[in-house]
Amino acid sequence: MLDPRAIKQDPEPFRYNLSRRGMDTSPIDEFLKLDERRKETQVESEELRNVRNTASKEIGILKREGKDIAEQSAEVKKIGDRIKELEAELSGIEARTSEILACIPNLPHPDVPDGLDEGHNVELRSFGEKKYFSFTPVPHWELGESLGIIDQQGAVKISGTRFVVMKGKGAALERALINFMLDLHTNEHGYTEILPPYLANKETLFATGQLPKFEEDLFKTTGDPPFYLIPTAEVPVTNLYRDEIIDGELLPVRFAGYSACFRSEAGAAGRDTRGLTRVHQFNKVELISFTRPEESYNELERMTSCAEKVLQLLEIPYRVMLICIGDLGFSAAKKYDLEYWAPGQERWVEVSSLSNCTDFQARRGKIRFRPETNAKPALVHTLNGSGLAVGRTLAAVLENYQREDGSVEIPRALRPYMNGTEEITPA
């Protein structure tokens, strides 16, 4: 959520933000108009409350003196009725206002390039060389099938399309990747490990920005109130500090959360229909930071290098993309993607997305800190980034480590996590 006061003070940057994103700027104007009405209504209702509070105190005194209060009571009751009317109007205005505010995306950092789609993302740097193969490398889903480690049929039978069953060494490799990533981030990068709930309430999803606007992307349980299946550990872990005032001394706070992630992939019909790239359920190790406002962009660089380290240790070629305004997403002010090179598909595939959400989520979730002892609480900045998406990393390993005979070498960094296994050969 954006700062309503900032919008009132100077709406122009906010209109510009929306138009850069290719969106309609009318919510800003509707907000400003509604806020005028809110002000009038609120002032009137508060004035009346003041009158009533004063009168009520007087009645209290009269009553204690044993005097008749019938006349005054009736008078004040009328004021009360009028206050109720105004309140009803006010709450209607406020509901609409917060609905509008809740649906306006974050303001981007000045570095964020123009452009409405991923074609305008900017490559910042890359790591490693695309590996040379003396044969034609195949996509990971073919390797998964021939090696007997990904059971596509089984997944369809159990659940449907866009699910996977990992089997044998494939399951072990997935588990190894999770442990490898968690160990790296907790032992080397100073993150505290979190294993969060996979179901969350609507307040939680609101704070991180999935609700109310993107409900169709989520799975939701029946029952009242419903739960939502988390689309990323960012959601529960960021909410650990919802409605809290963090001791300023503790910042930055860094968490590494492993979780399964659930996404409906509404609107992705036909895209990435095969393999591990786009499924309804996948594993991810997520990095989450809470920082002082002035630290958040440094933290984004640091977090990005932590995620990059995973690919570097696995020796998988990747590039770092600066995400353009149209591809930025709702909550982020600046975002980097890491894309690995998939030789079997001859394309770059996103394996990590790292965002500085500035105070956008913090305002929605009232996540604050005390800058100094006895100072007023201020909003923290929140950041999140994949470190990494495990299924896609597994695909990256398979495609980059495949051999002509159909076997796959296990990256050296993962062998300690697989009881020394050096390769996966066809069953």
Added chain:
RNA sequence: GGAGAGGUGGCUGAGUGGUCGAAGGCGCGCGAUUGGAAAUCGCGUAGGGGUAGCACAACUGCCCCUCGUGGGUUCAAAUCCCACCCUCUCCGCCA
């Protein structure tokens, strides 16, 4: 699921209709004391919003709201009533 207890400030904990945004304690800040510190003493210390002063911010004044959430009763609600959520204890069921 059944029975009971309870949700109050950064924390703890009093408060059963008005003078309560709220005693006491802890913590924290400032000051006194000290060579310095500890101890002690004094003062201060919730959050949000509106409005006026103001170019803005800072600050100051006035006002409103907030004692789990939402309704209700009342001239007036932390306090009474209803619903819901959450926590704890016991019982039942269960991985």
